[in-house]
Amino acid sequence: MRTTTLGSDGPRVGVIGLGCMGMTASYDMQTPRDEATSIAVIHQALDLGMTLLDTADAYGPYTNEELVGRALAGGHRERAVLATKVGLLADSVEIANPGGNSPGGGRDGRPEHIRRSIDGSLRRLRTDHVDLYQLHRVDPQVPLEETWGAMAETVTAGKARHIGLSEVTVAEIRRAQAVHPVTSVQSELSLWTRDPLTGVLPHCQEQGIAFLPFAPLGRGFLAGRFASFEDLPRDDFRRGLPRFQRDALRANLAIAGRVREMATRAGTTPARVALAWVLAQGQHVVPIPGTKTPGYLADNAGAADTGLSPADLAELDALPAPRGARY
Numbered sequence: 001m002r003t004t005t006l007g008s009d010g011p012r013v014g015v016i017g018l019g020c021m022g023m024t025a026s027y028d029m030q031t032p033r034d035e036a037t038s039i040a041v042i043h044q045a046l047d048l049g050m051t052l053l054d055t056a057d058a059y060g061p062y063t064n065e066e067l068v069g070r071a072l073a074g075g076h077r078e079r080a081v082l083a084t085k086v087g088l089l090a091d092s093v094e095i096a097n098p099g100g101n102s103p104g105g106g107r108d109g110r111p112e113h114i115r116r117s118i119d120g121s122l123r124r125l126r127t128d129h130v131d132l133y134q135l136h137r138v139d140p141q142v143p144l145e146e147t148w149g150a151m152a153e154t155v156t157a158g159k160a161r162h163i164g165l166s167e168v169t170v171a172e173i174r175r176a177q178a179v180h181p182v183t184s185v186q187s188e189l190s191l192w193t194r195d196p197l198t199g200v201l202p203h204c205q206e207q208g209i210a211f212l213p214f215a216p217l218g219r220g221f222l223a224g225r226f227a228s229f230e231d232l233p234r235d236d237f238r239r240g241l242p243r244f245q246r247d248a249l250r251a252n253l254a255i256a257g258r259v260r261e262m263a264t265r266a267g268t269t270p271a272r273v274a275l276a277w278v279l280a281q282g283q284h285v286v287p288i289p290g291t292k293t294p295g296y297l298a299d300n301a302g303a304a305d306t307g308l309s310p311a312d313l314a315e316l317d318a319l320p321a322p323r324g325a326r327y
């Protein structure tokens with residue numbers, strides 16, 4: 001796979017990474033899980049050069065890091081660029097219950113929480129350092145400078161090589177940069193979520209910061225996975241998201257349909273079209289599509305070589321906005 005540098009000071013990574021969240025959290029929670037297949041998908045990603053692996057302590061909580069740790073044991077750790085996150089709690093509306101009212105907002109950016117959490121992550125991941133330690137969300141109760149200062153301490157202590165942010169504004173990136181270099185910013189970006197394009201993404205490019213789009217496949221919707229609300233497994237996190245509600249989902253099928261049409265015309269798959277559009281947003285962009293399915297992983301890897309013409313890109317740029325908010 002083609003590679004790029006993660007920010008101006010980070011390691012080389014494949015231009016497409018792997019999001020591990022769905023292997024133990026949020027999606028398909030009642031479907032029997034096959035850990036062996038998830039581990040095989042992680043190894044397959046490394047074999048294909050999709051070296052950036054994304055997890056978080058909040059996924060599960062903890063079970064996702066534990067699974068990734070087991071996958072990397074036995075000599076695979078050195079092949080991976082390992083990224084985890086801290087600061088979002090497992091009861092937050094972004095992970096557990098989109099309609100809910102999480103106590104305390106489900107965030108914890110206190111320096112003592114960061115200092116304690118990195119050791120737990122390293123233990124679960126079975127490693128002495130992560131390559132990228134990301135602040136999952138800014139805690140409105142704690143000055144960002146204090147949280148980011150504690151994140152920077154993990155670098156000084158040799159526990160993290162680089163640190164990154166997630167779901168932040170340009171102003172927050174600037175505040176963090178004044179304390180310690182920001183290597184990456186992770187935010188939702190896909191054909192149906194374009195908010196970063198007008199501010200955060202160009203700012204990252206200008207500053208030599210990697211931009212890591214999460215949910216680049218619209219949580220599977222843009223890849224054509226769901227034709228109706230009923231297709232979502234019971235107690236799947238997406239059942240609570242506005243865009244997946246019955247009426248909204250029905251309206252949004254027009255977007256997925258246009259992606260599918262283009263894929264059919266080009267002799268490729270909807271997932272590759274969706275990911276190729278994300279990749280086209282900049283050299284500093286490294287999407288982390290999530291999957292626990294070997295066939296999907298191979299499909300996603302192929303997006304690195306899926307060229308979209310200027311006319312294709314313009315057509316995708318002109319897709320209508322979705323019905324329903326992200327969360």
Ligand SMILES: NC(=O)c1ccc[n+]([C@@H]2O[C@H](COP(=O)([O-])OP(=O)(O)OC[C@H]3O[C@@H](n4cnc5c(N)ncnc54)[C@H](OP(=O)(O)O)[C@@H]3O)[C@@H](O)[C@H]2O)c1
Pocket residue numbers: 018019020021022027054055094136166167186187213214215216217218219220221223224225271272288289290291292293295296297299300
């Ligand atoms: N920073 C944050 O706040 C944040 C928030 C959300 C996610 N993330 C990270 O971003 C990663 C990716 O996001 P995501 O998993 O939420 O959404 P996503 O990557 O947009 O979509 C994942 C869904 O798409 C399906 N899928 C994957 N490839 C496919 C293909 N080629 N064809 C058809 N379906 C396909 C997956 O199915 P299967 O799982 O059944 O294989 C899964 O249901 C996560 O794993 C996580 O690491 C970060």
